[in-house]
Amino acid sequence: MAQNLMVWLIERRVVLEERAAQLRKQLTDTEAEVARLGAAEVVYQQYQEDAEAGHPDATAWQQALEEATGGTPAAPPRPVGTPGAAGQLLIPHHGPDTGTDDLPAEYQKIMEIVAGGDSPLQAKDVARELGLDAVPAKVEPVRGKLRKLAERGWITRTPAGRYLPR
Structure with a gap:
């Protein structure tokens, strides 16, 4: 056994x-x-x-x-525009010589929403204000834009991941 x-x-x-x-x-x-x-x-x-x-x-x-x-993209590339070429930043760093007119239209709308908020806003709040559904597929690109604006000094990101005007 x-x-x-x-x-x-x-x-x-x-x-x-x-x-x-x-x-x-x-x-x-x-x-x-x-x-x-x-x-x-x-x-x-x-x-x-x-x-x-x-x-x-x-x-x-x-x-x-x-x-x-390791493959080709699902969506074909769109035509190339002149701004942003040759290493030029599409979203410039905020400074004394820059204004919201220097931002693309969609970023200007986001700036207006953040500036008009009564309190710090979450990405989903901004997405709703833009007329988008509060689902990850719609909120994440907005979150990316908010982060880019915060990184470049246009808005402030709180430690809780909310955004407010500078």
């Missing part, structure tokens, strides 16, 4: 070690895919922001998206 138990233990351990090795490989492959898709999301979101503003460098963005995803 002890001999049968020992054989069963060894066999069971071997089977489980093989299964663990397969699961480790699956996990590694899955983590690599998640990282690849995360990079693609960032590149595509940046492309979308530039495309919405009408200023993407279509060739460069398509190449970056292809490198990040």
Whole structure:
């Protein structure tokens, strides 16, 4: 009986070690895919922001998206506009010589909403004011624009992730 138990233990351990090795490989492959898709999301979101503003460098963005995803983008690139080309910032840093007229129209609307708020606003509040549904697919691009405005000194981001005028 002890001999049968020992054989069963060894066999069971071997089977489980093989299964663990397969699961480790699956996990590694899955983590690599998640990282690849995360990079693609960032590149595509940046492309979308530039495309919405009408200023993407279509060739460069398509190449970056292809490198990040290993394939071609789902949406064809929009025509290239002159502002934003050659490294020019579409959203300039806020300073004494800049005004909201220097921002693309959609960013100007966001600035008006934030300035008109009674209290610090969440991204979903701004999205609603823009007439968008408060679903992640609509809120996340607005959040990206709010962060960009905050990073460039146009608005203030609170530690709680809310936005208020500077």
